[in-house]
Amino acid sequence: MQTPRTRPPTFLEARGLRQQARTAGLHPDYWYAVEHSHALRRGQVQEVRFWGRSFALYRGQDGVVRALENRCAHRRLKLSHGEVQGCNLTCIYHGWTYAPDGTVISFAHELFGKPMPTFRIGSFPVRERYGLIWLFPGDPAVSATRGIPDIPELEGPRRWACVPISLRLRCHHSMLIENICDFTHAYLHRKTRPFIDAKLTRYEAQPERVVVEYDTLVGAGPIARLFVDRKRVRTDHMVLAYEYPYQWSNTGDRIKSWCFVLPEDESHCRAFFLFYFDALKIPFTSVPIPQWLLTYVLKVANRVLIGPILAEDAFAVEAEQEGWELHHDAPAAELNPAMVEFQQLTVRRWQEYLEAASRRSMVKAQVQP
Ligand code: FES
Ligand SMILES: [Fe+2]
Known part of the structure; x- marks a missing residue:
């Protein structure tokens, strides 16, 4: 196995755009998908984890999910080793119990004659x-004004069927976002063929997003083409966007997706994909798949169609991470202008975050001499 000559740079040491992009975090003042609802009972x-920080995520007996800083105020054990009691979380070691706001509300041992102490961790x-x-994970005051992306197709009684699918990846988050939106990698999928003959027709950078458009044949693979109803959906053009810090795609307003990346640290991320369709048909017919059957079909599609394509992408981005760690000093080569x-x-967003954080800490230092 090759060993790198030096460790990869940090963001502040990075030289050039590629190195900076491969070391930047994602701004914490956004909502990040961290787990499937069904995975936390x-x-x-x-x-x-979010960018090296750890959170204890728990579902109370009332069904509500809460998150606390993953550090007992006492001896700093992770509270994720602990136990949920009602709506509270109890540390496994000495049984200090935390309320949802992070306040310690009870102790499973004597207080040595002292009054009830006050300890609090972040919530x-x-x-x-x-x-x-x-x-x-960011400033809680900003959370009320910053929304989770609205996906009208997934709301209400006539919502489109959607079965979330996720990946755990050993790569920097930027590698995944670029992978999804850069259709020059059709070669990787030459057997599964989710898109072929892609030509970049437009790209546009806006303050908080980059939109790219391709002329391409979508869903040309051996399984996908059986299910995609080409009479109802235009499958020769695709719009994708890096909607910071998320990603979405749209094929003919009938086949859509979102990808929500969770940057766990510099070399690990999770990706939660929502694929939703309004143009699937029963194979070998032109009959649309009825609504009641769609969820089941999508579960199967995740396994036989989408899963294998994502597995190819996962292999590639994890190999890119290895390449980055070995050859971070090699010159960057890029052809796709988007x-x-x-x-x-x-x-830019990471620099803005770091600048704001350093201004905040300077103000704090002035207030607390
Ligand atoms: S370390 Fe958590 S209660 Fe002591
Ligand atoms: Fe791909």
């Missing part, structure tokens, strides 16, 4: 939507 607790806003649990815009957006 009442009374369960688990650890989730973070949590919501559930689209079958996912969302955490706001990818430069992606990297600029990632870097």
